[in-house]
Amino acid sequence: MTEPWVVGNGWDAVDDVVPDPLPRVSVIVAHYDQPAELARTLHALAAQDYPPGLLDIVVADDGSPGDVDVPAGVTLVRQEDRGFRLAAARNLGVRASTGEVLCFLDADTSPEPGYVRALTRLPALLPEAVVVGRRRHADFSDVAPDVPVTRAAAGRELPEPAWLTEEYARSRDLLDADDRSYRFVIGAVMGCSRRLFDEVGGFDETFTTYGGEDWEWAHRMWQAGALLAHVPDAVAWHDGPEWADRDGSGVDRANAQTLRLQSTIPVSGSAPRALWAGEPDLLVRVRGQHSAAALFIAADSVLEAFPRARLILDDVPAVLAGDPRVCAAGEDTDARVVWEMHRPVVVLEKTWIIELVRRLGTGDVGSVELLAEDGSSIGTLRSRRATRRAARWRVEHGFETARMPADGVHALRADPRVEAWVGGWGGVESFC
Secondary structure, three states: OOOOOOOOOOHHHHOOOOOOOOOOEEEEEEEOOOHHHHHHHHHHHHOOOOOHHHEEEEEEEOOOOOOOOOOOOOEEEEOOOOOOOHHHHHHHHHHOOOOOEEEEEEOOEEEOOOHHHHHHHHHHHOOOEEEEEEEEEEOOOOOOOOOOHHHHHOOOEEOOOHHHHHHHHHOOOOOOOOOOHHHHOOOOEEEEEHHHHHHHOOOOOOOOOOOOHHHHHHHHHHHOOOEEEEEEEEEEEEEOOOHHHOOOOOHHHHHHHHHHHHOOOOOOOOOOOOOOOOOOOEEEEEOOOOOHHHHHHHHHHHHHHOOOOEEEEOOOOHHHOOOOOEEEOOOOOOOOEEEEEOOOEEEOOOHHHHHHHHHOOOOOEEEEEEEOOOOOEEEEEEEHHHHHHHHHHOOOOOOEEEEEEOOOEEEOOOOOOHHHHHHOOOOHHHOO
């Protein structure tokens, strides 16, 4: 391997590669008032098979009452207790750390001896990799904190979350990740490179209730061109059952998390079905001066196919001025997909283009050039993931660009028949 990127989400291209040299790793342990659990996790970190001189351990405390005991060589940083501020605590821990690769653990999640080595391999090789380990569950009550975690868990195992194991199997450990795979990145057992963390940004500190901050962060990473990977060999044991089986994990908490995320993740299956999300999933930009008739039909047909898209025009005709989805140039937004139209088009068959937009950037193809029947270009669709990755590496090799016929999408002539469009009669010859 000679380059720090792969095509699409293809991290399996480096399956047999070992980092040389090994990176310095910082493990950020988020903690609040769990002294026994923290002691067990710190014992487990001291037993890692990773070179101790390359391991930096930081306990980030969210305002626990009283003292927090950590052994020599472990950094302790603390913030004031102002309620649940896990996102801020993790960010605080990162600021105090020194590693090239970051591992995030919760204080009640203790890693097996090979955890750090397994979890950090991909981020060390591919700085865009965001990895999630395997979180297993056991009942450690009445087990001394210094008992090795694999021995402590023996015979005390609790069920693993089926929704996670099923998805990791279906997606081949997230190799087949898509825009909703952020839901399978669990904050208690995840890692990334410091480079990507610093570039994209840390956890959103406006999350001040349980859950969601890891999913918002993982989605933001993915949209910035990150790779997602599940590393089943990186095993850490959570003391107690999964979230759904814990006290206080009822529907109210789950609903609060979903409602908090819907405004920041505008992809199908996460965003509202009809209500406007905070950001559009698709931005359509038509450059140049065009007739009001052509722009009217283009806007109406595109927004029929993509009701929550945003249309950017150099000059907004009066007939479109009343629709808040139609904006003047200069009001661009950071959408998941941008459709640059070289000229106005009419969408007569929408199924194909809807599916193209839905999938763009989730596989190897990051951009698509649409071709008219005569082979000329009528526009390009480009995913945010492809744009961000190209800007990061200053090359286009991180995603493929496809050229394909624009089935059911046609370039408009300057004087299309508006009556035929709104009346629902007339074929392609009425518009093109």
